[in-house]
Amino acid sequence: MAERVRIVDVASLAGVSTATVSRALSAPETVGPATRKKVMEAVRTTGYRINSAARDLRQRRARSILILAPNLSNTFFSRIFAAIQEEAGAVGLTVQISDSRIGRDKLVSLGYDGRADGIVLLDGNIDPEVVNGWNLPLVQLSEWNESYDAPRLVFDNPAAARLAVDHLADLGHRALLHVSGPAENVLAETRRAGFLEAAAARAVSAEVFDGDFTLAAGAEAARRWAGLAERPTGVFCASDECALGFISECGRLGVSVPRDVSVIGFDDIDFADHFLPALTTIRQPREEMGRQAARMIVAMLEGQGAAAGATGAPIAPELVVRGTTLPACPAAARSEAAAEG
């Protein structure tokens, strides 16, 4: 618990001014070689470490970015956080995380408290007045809101839904079900709309159950699905967790995936590939998304704001075919025919 050593301690030991110490540390080339050596020597013997808080106050910046997400314990976010932290850390930025559901007043303060230079926002459901009131560089990631006056990095959800529908239709499934996310969520909305549109394009019947992306919602959907007179044979879930919940509940109901029903998830979380059977899903490149968002914020901080911050093309989806989808089976076709007859 040694006393904190300050720049004046270094200065007096080296016999120079604090200005010189400061320069020797941050711009060594502006200081004479002999002076520089004395200073460095003093830094070493005192064990001096700069106090970032003081420097940041003086320079009126925080050297920190804030990640705001609606649910920190959601496994979908973990890799995104890690990627942002890695990219930001590489250029000397600290990263803070906060739950975005902390109350309007606290949220408003975040933009003014001098603790963050920029924000990566993963929540599209914050009051636009609050978001647009922050006068800080901001990028929207994954979720977004048309009313936010900020660039965004989004996944191509409609194209992803199309990929899922086409895959099921190509396998011969004629009746499809979509288990959606929460109604007021952009991701859920765009996936649902994409599903409906693609199903219409393929002239395939389409039904939608409401859900909320969770394992529990998937299980609930499976029970509802099982109760249907005519069960759709192809199910597209709005998240992997939901799909896994659906499949797992099917197991309890004595229904086999993919023999009795094909299921597609969304995200390609780590478990997707290790589930039994391995989950067919839509891959979202989460690390890449986090990394890109971090780079956008960094570019904006460096003043290349408008240009670099412009909203680019959405991230392209990729269908990963694994073990939970199969061609529509004869049995299903038969029962369908029987039901129709």
Place this chain on the structure above:
Amino acid sequence: MAERVRIVDVASLAGVSTATVSRALSAPETVGPATRKKVMEAVRTTGYRINSAARDLRQRRARSILILAPNLSNTFFSRIFAAIQEEAGAVGLTVQISDSRIGRDKLVSLGYDGRADGIVLLDGNIDPEVVNGWNLPLVQLSEWNESYDAPRLVFDNPAAARLAVDHLADLGHRALLHVSGPAENVLAETRRAGFLEAAAARAVSAEVFDGDFTLAAGAEAARRWAGLAERPTGVFCASDECALGFISECGRLGVSVPRDVSVIGFDDIDFADHFLPALTTIRQPREEMGRQAARMIVAMLEGQGAAAGATGAPIAPELVVRGTTLPACPAAARSEAAAEG
């Protein structure tokens, strides 16, 4: 992008000194009612928000705690992060997260840069000189290191291993395998040691495979296990991911869990209950752990350091029996007998 309003702006509008504004905001009862009203009025019309960076510098504290973890994208941590953030946020603390593998020099600086008041450390493999050199309140969570001079909150890993072994032995399994974590990891070490000790106490044969907690390590272990002349019928994995990887690979090898082999995991991550079959595992109350660690740090920051910070009893494990463990089956017993004969 309105200009940032400072305390002087409020003061001049209200016709008082900055000292009075400061007091009106942080200790309203020390200010006359009329003055208070004027100040509040001025705060409202200017939209003033305090600059935390300046206040923190003046008060020589950061109002922030830092979480340091070896792998931010590990799903085991997500709930812990969320719990810490929630608990710390409730008392006005900001939380930063950083990967603990950012290099020695950066790590050293963390304790001196004035940006954090305390640290929650989830990594037991940092050089003790670095850790003990920080003169900041610190609590070790989950992982720990005997050489760190700091209180810790740990899970009772030996008792947990005993629970797993007893469960398998009670089911009649006479040959057990443990798939361990990385060699230099305390969690892995204590679980392995607990496993060995408990197996000896139950007079059951015990074998250990090295692993690293990942899905891939579990799959790899399953392949090794399948190649054994005498396959242990009870497998205790050092993490749920590892167990899931093991089970999933068994599926590919045509081995059925739990019919042919019983498997127990460790952690009780969200997926454990939704895997097929649902995973029997040891539950670690991650939210509770995060919450308690946050409370310890907060208590230390409030100066109740030594007392409240004392290392308490380890967190008790709980065995959650689900679908991946079954009594040792006759077939297994027979092949075992045959092998012995």
Place this chain on the structure above:
DNA sequence: CTGAAAGCGCTTACAG
């Protein structure tokens, strides 16, 4: 109850 003034620990024009 309120204000003038010092100070938190730095950086940076401004001189020389």
Place this chain on the structure above:
DNA sequence: CTGAAAGCGCTTACAG
């Protein structure tokens, strides 16, 4: 190349 001085935006003894 180096130093004296101002200032980042607050808070807090110290007076009154």
